[in-house]
Amino acid sequence: xxxxxxxxxxxxxxxGQSMTLLCAQDMNHEYMYWYRQDxxxxxxxxxxxxxxxxxxxxxxPDGYNVSRLKKQNFLLGLESAAPSQxxxxxxxxxxxxxxxxxxxxxxxxxxxx
Amino acid sequence: xxxxxxxxxxLILQEGANSTLRCNFSDSVNNLQWFHQNxxxxxxxxxxxxxxxxxxxxxxxxxxxxxxxxxxxxxxxQTTDSGVYFxxxxxxxxxxxxxxxxxxxxxxxx
Numbered sequence: 389x390x391x392x393x394x395x396x397x398x399x400x401x402x403x404g405q406s407m408t409l410l411c412a413q414d415m416n417h418e419y420m421y422w423y424r425q426d427x428x429x430x431x432x433x434x435x436x437x438x439x440x441x442x443x444x445x446x447x448x449p450d451g452y453n454v455s456r457l458k459k460q461n462f463l464l465g466l467e468s469a470a471p472s473q474x475x476x477x478x479x480x481x482x483x484x485x486x487x488x489x490x491x492x493x494x495x496x497x498x499x500x501x
Numbered sequence: 502x503x504x505x506x507x508x509x510x511x512l513i514l515q516e517g518a519n520s521t522l523r524c525n526f527s528d529s530v531n532n533l534q535w536f537h538q539n540x541x542x543x544x545x546x547x548x549x550x551x552x553x554x555x556x557x558x559x560x561x562x563x564x565x566x567x568x569x570x571x572x573x574x575x576x577x578x579q580t581t582d583s584g585v586y587f588x589x590x591x592x593x594x595x596x597x598x599x600x601x602x603x604x605x606x607x608x609x610x611x
Contacts, residue, residue, distance in 0.1 A: 421598070430505075430587060430601035446598065447502075478544065489534065490589075490599060492544040 389414050392493035394479050400499045401469045409464040409496050411479030417491075418484040420462040421446075422454060424475040425495075431478060437462055438484075469500045503528045507588055507602035514578050514609045522573040522605050524588030532591030532599065533564050535573050539584045547573070547586075578609045 395410040411420065418439050423431040433446030437456040451473060453465045462481075466473060476497050480490040504527040514520055524533075535547040548555050548562040550571065555562055559578075564571040575582055585606050589599040 423601075428603060430603045431589070431599075432601070433598055436598060476542065489546060489549045491546065492536075495542050495544075497542075 391415065392479055392481055392491055394477075394493040394496050396496060397494065398497045400501065401466075402501050403470060405469050406465070406467050407469065407498075408466075409477055409479075409498075411462045411464070411481075411493060412460055413462075413479075413481040413491075414460060415481065415483070415491070416459070417481035418459075419482045420456065421480040421482075421490065422452070422462065422464045423478045423480065424448065425478060426475050434464065434477075469498075471500045474498060474500045503530065503590055503592055503600045505588060505590055505600055505602035507586075507605050509605065510603070511606045512608070514607065516578060516580060516609055516611050518578050518609075519574070519576045520578060520607070522575070522586050522588075522607075524571040524573070524590075524602060526569050526571075526588075526590045528569070528592065530566065530590040530592060532589075533571055534589045534599070535562055535571070536587040536589065537582075537584055538587065538604070544587075575607075578607075580609045580611055583607055583609045 392413045421436040422434040435454040440459040455463045479493040482490045506525045537545045550564045552566045559576045561574045585604040587604045589601045
């Protein structure tokens with residue numbers, strides 16, 4: 389199993405450009421999450437999904453959209469990137485059972501100039 | 502939402518020393534995890550421990566849910582233990598979204 393993978397690993401954008409981050413998991417997990425990590429802030433939840441075709445807002449959703457068309461994939465989109473979205477983005481997934489352990493991908497480092 | 506406080510914010514140890522990292526949280530939780538973020542940025546699950554005590558090699562963790570805190574113990578520290586340690590808690594709602602603390606930066610000197 390590859391676990392949770394993220395594409396791309398690094399990206400540099402100019403203000404106003406758009407992009408999509410891809411998260412894929414091969415563990416048949418129901419729940420998937422997108423977080424951002426900023427210096428001194430820990431990780432903050434952007435959006436999450438409790439199953440295929442569902443999405444919900446987290447703590448910091450503004451400026452982002454998500455889609456979960458397939459159970460194994462969770463896409464994070466930036467329609468018009470801003471310098472404030474410079475961050476490291478982590479995807480996570482977990483099964484729907486009682487253990488609730490979240491498994492994290494390796495992260496995507498995004499810089500918006 | 503739930504507040505998560507970790508202490509101390511920074512810790513410097515000599516190799517071989519022991520340490521205790523603390524996580525306080527403000528409300529009842531059904532999920533508590535400890536993570537280690539290594540210097541390359543990778544997040545590694547250490548423990549899923551909403552209550553009780555667990556041990557894994559030189560690491561152990563204890564959560565006292567009724568008093569709303571968790572402790573991570575590192576014994577005989579090694580330079581590879583360096584990095585940031587995060588505590589994350591999930592509330593009692595069905596979706597169990599995790600709220601992270603700001604982390605504890607540990608530096609182990611040879």
